[in-house]
Amino acid sequence: MRHSCLVTATALLLAALLTSCATTTTKKAEEGKRDPHIDLCYRAPGPITIDGVMEDAWKKAPLITHFTVPPKGQRPYMKTEARILWDDEALYVFMKAYDKDITAYRTERDSDTCNDDVLELFLVPDDPATAVSYLNFEINALGTVHDAYVYNRNLIAGRRWQFWNAAKLEHAVKIHGTLNNFRDEDEAWCLELKLPFSDMPWMENRPLPINGEQWAFHLARYDWSIYQPNGCELSSSAKLTKLNFHFVPDFDIIQFVR
Numbered sequence: 001m002r003h004s005c006l007v008t009a010t011a012l013l014l015a016a017l018l019t020s021c022a023t024t025t026t027k028k029a030e031e032g033k034r035d036p037h038i039d040l041c042y043r044a045p046g047p048i049t050i051d052g053v054m055e056d057a058w059k060k061a062p063l064i065t066h067f068t069v070p071p072k073g074q075r076p077y078m079k080t081e082a083r084i085l086w087d088d089e090a091l092y093v094f095m096k097a098y099d100k101d102i103t104a105y106r107t108e109r110d111s112d113t114c115n116d117d118v119l120e121l122f123l124v125p126d127d128p129a130t131a132v133s134y135l136n137f138e139i140n141a142l143g144t145v146h147d148a149y150v151y152n153r154n155l156i157a158g159r160r161w162q163f164w165n166a167a168k169l170e171h172a173v174k175i176h177g178t179l180n181n182f183r184d185e186d187e188a189w190c191l192e193l194k195l196p197f198s199d200m201p202w203m204e205n206r207p208l209p210i211n212g213e214q215w216a217f218h219l220a221r222y223d224w225s226i227y228q229p230n231g232c233e234l235s236s237s238a239k240l241t242k243l244n245f246h247f248v249p250d251f252d253i254i255q256f257v258r
């Protein structure tokens with residue numbers, strides 16, 4: 001079903017892709033070197049309650065606003081603000097998705113949450129250029145989780161990796177507006193997430209991050225909306241060269257600060 005999401009996204013932006021073909025080809029020739037964002041992840045200075053509301057601790061986290069629409073990299077119609085923190089127990093993510101038309105219907109774990117308004121996290125403790133596996137979290141505006149441990153990034157089609165669940169994942173969604181009512185104009189929805197290190201498959205024989213340690217990651221979203229010219233906008237904190245949130249070589253960097 002991941003496949004169906006990718007197909008939907010591709011169909012939605014086919015026109016944009018066609019008109020950008022020439023530009024993309026030229027760019028490819030220049031690409032040899034990537035310049036990924038490095039998003040610093042500081043230690044949480046105090047306790048974080050997972051309730052969808054930002055407490056004081058979040059003030060220490062740099063604001064991540066460099067979301068763009070792949071593959072051309074234009075600024076999204078609807079902005080997204082994100083923050084990341086960590087402590088000895090977990091990685092924390094807070095995302096605020098501005099959204100005039102908030103919609104979500106799926107309630108079953110690992111359903112196609114990307115056909116709703118959804119916020120996403122991709123993570124792997126490797127260099128994007130060489131990583132083959134990664135974690136993928138997609139949480140819709142109802143708080144329904146689709147989580148997967150993609151063991152081989154060359155095999156993402158079909159229902160294979162989503163049977164993995166993050167057993168201790170905590171998350172909360174807060175909606176500023178009215179869900180599933182397109183007749184009024186909404187403001188935003190927020191996701192607060194706590195992903196314990198003990199839930200990450202690679203942490204079994206691995207110490208906690210040292211100061212300066214870099215992992216591959218990016219944050220992304222689908223905004224389904226009557227206000228979106230194409231009906232749906234996909235955006236990512238990484239400059240993705242393809243309309244593919246799962247293309248690991250395009251991921252950004254999260255750098256842990258002790």
Ligand SMILES: [Ca+2]
Nearest residue numbers: 049051053055
């Ligand atoms: Ca909170």
Ligand SMILES: [Ca+2]
Nearest residue numbers: 101102224225
């Ligand atoms: Ca929306």
Ligand SMILES: [Ca+2]
Nearest residue numbers: 147162164165
């Ligand atoms: Ca799962």
